[in-house]
Amino acid sequence: MKRFSMIIISVMLLFSLAAAVCAAESAYTDVSDSDWYAGAVKELQTEGIMNGVGNNRFDPNGIFTRAQLATVLYRLAGEPAVSGEDGFSDTKSGTWYSDAVLWASKGGIVNGYGNGKFGTNDPTTQEQLAVMLWRSAGSYVLGSAYADPDGVENSASNWAFDAVRWARVDGLLTDAIPFEPTKPATRAQVADMVSRYLQLLERFSDPDAVSGATSQSDAGGRILVAYFSCTGNTEKVAGYVAEALDVSAYEIVPETPYTSADLNYSDSSTRAAREQNNPNARPGISGKVENMDQYDIIFLGYPIWWGQAPKIMYTFVESYDLSGKTIVPFCTSGSSGIGSSAVNLSKSAPDAEWLSGNRFSGSATKESVAKWIDGLGLEPGVD
Ligand SMILES: Cc1cc2nc3c(=O)[nH]c(=O)nc-3n(C[C@H](O)[C@H](O)[C@H](O)COP(=O)(O)O)c2cc1C
Numbered sequence: 001m002k003r004f005s006m007i008i009i010s011v012m013l014l015f016s017l018a019a020a021v022c023a024a025e026s027a028y029t030d031v032s033d034s035d036w037y038a039g040a041v042k043e044l045q046t047e048g049i050m051n052g053v054g055n056n057r058f059d060p061n062g063i064f065t066r067a068q069l070a071t072v073l074y075r076l077a078g079e080p081a082v083s084g085e086d087g088f089s090d091t092k093s094g095t096w097y098s099d100a101v102l103w104a105s106k107g108g109i110v111n112g113y114g115n116g117k118f119g120t121n122d123p124t125t126q127e128q129l130a131v132m133l134w135r136s137a138g139s140y141v142l143g144s145a146y147a148d149p150d151g152v153e154n155s156a157s158n159w160a161f162d163a164v165r166w167a168r169v170d171g172l173l174t175d176a177i178p179f180e181p182t183k184p185a186t187r188a189q190v191a192d193m194v195s196r197y198l199q200l201l202e203r204f205s206d207p208d209a210v211s212g213a214t215s216q217s218d219a220g221g222r223i224l225v226a227y228f229s230c231t232g233n234t235e236k237v238a239g240y241v242a243e244a245l246d247v248s249a250y251e252i253v254p255e256t257p258y259t260s261a262d263l264n265y266s267d268s269s270t271r272a273a274r275e276q277n278n279p280n281a282r283p284g285i286s287g288k289v290e291n292m293d294q295y296d297i298i299f300l301g302y303p304i305w306w307g308q309a310p311k312i313m314y315t316f317v318e319s320y321d322l323s324g325k326t327i328v329p330f331c332t333s334g335s336s337g338i339g340s341s342a343v344n345l346s347k348s349a350p351d352a353e354w355l356s357g358n359r360f361s362g363s364a365t366k367e368s369v370a371k372w373i374d375g376l377g378l379e380p381g382v383d
Helices: 009-021 038-046 066-076 098-106 126-136 158-169 187-203 209-218 233-245 271-277 311-318 341-346 366-376
Strands: 223-227 249-251 297-303 326-333 358-361
Touching (some): 066 126, 126 158, 126 187, 223 233, 233 249, 233 297, 233 326, 233 366, 271 311, 297 311, 311 341
Parallel strands (some): 223 297, 326 358
């Protein structure tokens, strides 16, 4: 079976630490080790992702508000700095949830009810929970691989249909309790699904990916370094990658260049935001890689846009038959890690072998990039 490889450092850390405490007694008086959600509760508590309700209680059957869920997802994303307004009439700035809701609204993870309200203190329904996790994962476009024999999603609202199908097929939504889309998710259910979401990300992680790269190099292989860059950071890093490998870099050029207004990430109506929020957006690319067949290894560079690869990267990946090729993703960002961006992108080329990705800051040095390349074990000059 094809192996997808992706190091998601925060997730790995989470799991290694969680493993260390696995045997610990539950800290909550109302969660016993035999409860179906006990492992998830412990894991999320240990990492400070989801806490109890006080007095050593977790309240597994209690509700979880929409603001609380936004906060959990924000913590999972590493709590990046945010600025601006969330635009909702029922949220207050300067509260425990305001950064989280602002982040989630900017990233299209929450849209509110459409009447200007977020529903801050409303219970999160089961289908809303699926939708918010699905959007956090990058709003996968569901191909035929996502066939749900049980059709659980058929009971969900139209806007939640794809998310519920994804959650079911990818194992986030189990038979532990019956799925009742419009009923409030219990706190136990939230913990269970969030924990399974992390496991899904981990399934794409592979700490052995480096040795995989070595053997690929030993077999020989022509290398392509392809990148997309709007403000020059990824271009610079791609240049360092290409230099270290002694190949030239190929720029993915949009048919319609991005203006600075298109890239204004404080405005959710800009071109970049609209594209990122539209699962079907595939911005056009000018030009093509000649003879893609000749390449065995493709370094793929992109900036992080709201935690994900820009949609033009999906256009690129879907424009070629990448079966059997090895793909090494890398990205630049202000502060976010590579997160789920490459995992999600890999779904557009499932027959390629995706190795561990790496995130660089805009000020990455030639030396730091060369060190990463060295660590991969590839031999320079094999084009
Ligand atoms: C539309 C947009 C969204 C962004 N979203 C994020 C983000 O979620 N996290 C982050 O750390 N940086 C984010 N950034 C910053 C870019 O990832 C960062 O500046 C990157 O290095 C730009 O690469 P480039 O110069 O190759 O275009 C965003 C930038 C833009 C333009």
